[in-house]
Amino acid sequence: MTSNASSPARARIAAAKRIVVKIGSSSLTRANGRLDIAALRRFVDVLAERHAEGVEIVLVTSGAVAAGLGPLDLPNRPKDLATVQAAASVGQGLLIGQYADAFAAYGIPVGQLLLTTEDTVRRSRYRNVWRTVDRILALGGVPIINENDALVADGRGFGDNDRIAALTAHLVRAEGLLLLTDVNGLYDGPPSQEGTKRIPEVENLADIAHVEIGGSGSSVGTGGMVTKLRAAEIAVESGTPVILTTAASAREALRGEDVGTCFAAKDKRPSRRQLWLAHAAKTDGKIHVDEGAARAVASGRASLLAAGVTAIDDNLNASDPVSIVDPEGKEIARGLVAFDSSHVREMIGKSTDEIANELGEDYGRAVVHLDDLVLVGRSRGNPGPLDDLEQ
Incomplete structure (x- = not known):
């Protein structure tokens, strides 16, 4: 670990021409579970700035289930599968509609891809995802990816969009991955504990083996710090640097500023086939x-x-x-x-x-x-x- 604020990894992300950005449910919803449209639009403003500078953006977003809570008058994220699927079905339309409107203000079209595990465990479908994303980018659009919670028949989906984001980053040969959550990076202990400090840089994942990690995500999401670190592991092993920070710091992160935690990537990037075999194949x-x-x-x-x-x-x-x-x-x-x-x-x-x-x-x-x-x-x-x- 190091405290170098202008690390090569941050510089790579700042100079990236293709980047994957993942945002979690907690960053897009209010405490009552309803979609925070103002927060979503502020987030899109940041992405549109980079898009106007010629950067290709692939967005992986959570929030479909959370977005469906309000319209269905559900006070909290449901625990039974059928209600989760119903909330996701209602929320997916609402979520993509808000993104489409927000990006349209900048003249940017969006395309939605709803994935299940079958789209990654079968190579032919994995390659189809890549072709679709690549073409949307070539046409000047922003692909918006989410797990298709409404169609996870047995409840055994990815379980988090962090892994989807890491796999997507390698699949589309992104030059950086931005994981946005409600915590400003990784700390050397529980963030709420007095005296703990943010870890600004991680050069090698072995350096954080001693760090106590906890938390299972917000009340409206399914992820947590463990899922984000495992996503970071997939990304850095595939040659993609990662910044983990809050949605409020997304602009600074994309500029390479000292926010959150930056994970340096390994030099050698494996083939798409190798990554598929290691992390996605059934x-x-x-x-x-x-x-x-x-x-x-x-x-x-x-x-x-x-x-x-x-x-x-x-x-x-x-x-x-x-x-x-x-x-x-x-x-x-x-x-x-x-x-x-x-x-x-x-x-x-x-x-x-x-x-x-x-x-x-x-x-x-x-x-x-x-x-x-x-x-x-x-x-x-x-x-x-x-x-x-x-x-």
Whole structure:
């Protein structure tokens, strides 16, 4: 951690030509749960300023459920799924309508994308999101993204828009991510506790492993500091710097000023496919490997060869996302399998040359190539600084 107010990460965000901005429910609603239209318009004023300067803005917004509370005469965020979905359905129209009107004052069109987990766990749909967002930006508009709470059939959605924002930032190759909440950054202890101080810069996530984190979000939202830090982890690992601050400080944050907490990004940006595999993909099955293959894969420098495979689940097709598990059943990596299950079974335990001789040259290659493989959890070789955060 450092107190350098003019850090390179802040400078990168100030100079960014494409940025993702996420705003939470608590920043857009009054204490009674109703949408605060004045606050929304002040927020849009800030984004429109940057848009006029040639910056492409992707907005990830919460607030649909909260916006639906007033019209439905609900005093608080409901606890049962059906009422949450009803509030979201009513609130989505109200929320996007207010955004459309606010941006229209600046001649900026908006496009709405309501996402469910299926839009990220299936690569074809993930790519469709990217194409739509990219085209709206090219046409001079602002894509507005929210989780589609009205259609989460079993209640198991993303759970927060912070993760959506981090995934979107990488997907659209944003140069910065701004996470807006009701707390001005990360503190070295509970913000309400006397003597705690704001952490202005985080150069490495391992530096905050000792920080006590709590809170589960406001009464109108579902996020909290933990979700924001996990979103920051996704973003910085994908090469995107992050600023976490309040909506009231959004203008200063976009200018690179010393507000909130700034998280420096790693230099190497993984491919969209790698990020999808690591944080968004729903795996279709497992490939079990022996100890030697597990070590080789965990090194991050080797493809998975058939010689190290011990078993594979049924009904896997070529290019399906799979989990690679060690002899103890622990997931060490994810990847795209190169062959159907039936073909992999014919290859198990055999060398590449043996496979090529028996099945043909087309089969003399890795079961999961290094380019289609990503390590997960502690297999990445880092200490997993967020794994032990107090929730």
